[in-house]
C-alpha cells in the first residue's frame with residue numbers, strides 16, 4: 093500500500109506536513125505555533141484521551157511569555173494553585189520550618205504560575221484542537237526516511253507520509269530510541285527514584301505543601317486546593333537506577349515500601365496509600381542530554397530532547413520555550429536542516445543553564461546526608477525570617493529569541509511572535525529579574 097500524503101496545497105504553495113508524537117505539554121504547544129505558521133499538523137498520542145489531573149508544575153520566566161502569546165494567561169491564572177504554606181518536618185514529624193511560600197519561592201515579578209499538569213495540557217489542547225488533527229489511542233510503529241519525506245506506519249495500521257516528524261513523547265521517547273539510539277546513551281541518572289500518586293486528604297491540608305525528610309529520603313504532600321485528594325510524592329536516594337524493579341509494577345511498589353519501612357511520622361500511612369494507588373508512577377530522576385536533537389527529518393522537543401528532571405522544576409517551562417523556538421526556526425527556514433540547526437543553536441545554552449540547576453543546588457530539597465540535611469534546615473529556618481525580596485534569583489540568560497525573519501515564508505503573514513523575547517525575564521526561577529536582556 094502506498095502511504096497517503098495529506099492534501100496540503102494552499103494558494104499553490106505546498107503546506108509543510110508535520111507529525112508530532114505526544115500530546116502533553118511540548119506537543120500541543122508546538123502544534124499551536126506550527127499551525128499558526130501555516131503547517132498542516134497531526135498529533136498522535138498513545139493515551140486514549142487527553143490526560144487530565146496530575147501533579148503541580150511550574151510555568152516560569154520565558155515560558156510565561158509563551159503562554160501569554162498563546163492567549164492562555166487568563167485561563168492559567170484561574171488555574172493557578174497559589175499554595176500558601178510550606179511546612180518542613182523532621183524524621184519524627186516535628187516542624188523544622190513553616191514558610192509563606194508566596195514570599196519565598198521566587199517569581200518573576202509575581203508572574204510565575206503553578207498549575208496542575210493536566211490543566212496546562214487541557215488549556216494547550218483547547219487552543220489548538222480546531223486547527224490540528226489529533227489521533228488519540230494510537231502511536232507510531234515505524235519511521236522510514238529513505239524517501240522524500242518520512243513514511244510512517246501507525247500501530248492502528250494506517251500509513252502516511254509527512255515532511256517532518258517531531259518526537260514530543262517525553263523522557264522515555266520512542267521517537268528518540270527509534271531515530272537516535274537507546275535511552276541509556278542519553279540518560280543521566282541523578283541518583284534519586286521517586287513515586288507519585290494521589291491519596292485521600294486524611295491530613296486535612298489545604299493549599300499547602302508538607303515535606304518530611306531524613307537523609308536520602310523525603311515525602312511530600314501537596315494539597316492543591318481544598319480538595320479531598322492529596323498529591324503524594326516519595327523520593328529516595330538510589331545511586332544506581334533500579335532498572336529491573338522499574339519494569340515490574342509489583343516490584344516497583346515493593347522497592348518503595350522496602351525503602352521507607354520503619355520510617356517515622358505518618359510514612360506508614362503514605363506507603364499504604366501508595367500500595368493502593370491506581371495512578372502510581374515510579375521512575376528515576378534523570379536528565380536527557382543529547383549531542384543533537386535532530387536526525388534527518390526527525391527532531392525532538394521537550395523532555396524527549398532535554399528533560400531537566402523534576403529536581404529543577406523547569407521541565408514544563410523548557411517544553412514550552414523549546415516548542416516555541418522549534419516552531420519559530422521552522423517558520424524562518426523552509427529547509428528543515430537549517431531550521432533544526434537554528435533551533436539547536438538558539439536553545440542549547442538555555443537548556444544547559446536549566447539542566448545545570450541540579451548541579452548548582454536545586455536538588456538540595458532532598459539532601460542525602462545528615463550534615464547536608466542540617467544545612468538545608470538551617471537555610472529554611474533562615475528563610476522564615478528573611479524579607480521576601482531576598483529570595484534566591486535563578487539563571488538569567490534567556491534563549492536567543494529574536495526572529496531572523498519577521499515574515500513567515502509559508503503564509504506571508506506577519507509572524508505572530510515577532511519581537512519575542514519577553515521583556516527581560518528569560519531565566520529559570522527568576523526572582524530578581526531586572527537586568528537580563530535577550531542576547532539574540
Ligand SMILES: Cc1cc2nc3c(=O)[nH]c(=O)nc-3n(C[C@H](O)[C@H](O)[C@H](O)COP(=O)(O)OP(=O)(O)OC[C@H]3O[C@@H](n4cnc5c(N)ncnc54)[C@H](O)[C@@H]3O)c2cc1C
Pocket residue numbers: 113114115116117118119136137138139143147148149150151209230231232260261262263265266267286288393394395396399400401402404405406407408409410411
Ligand atoms: C513528579 C514530577 C514533578 C514535576 N514537577 C515539575 C515542576 O514543578 N515544574 C516543571 O516545569 N516540570 C515538572 N515536571 C516535569 C514536567 O512534567 C515535564 O518536564 C513536562 O511535562 C515535559 O513535557 P513533554 O510534553 O515534553 O513530555 P511529557 O509531559 O512526558 O508528555 C509526553 C507525552 O507523549 C505521550 N507518549 C509517550 N510515548 C508515546 C508514543 N510512543 N506515541 C505517542 N505518544 C506517546 C505520553 O502519553 C505523553 O502524553 C515534573 C515531572 C514529574 C514526573
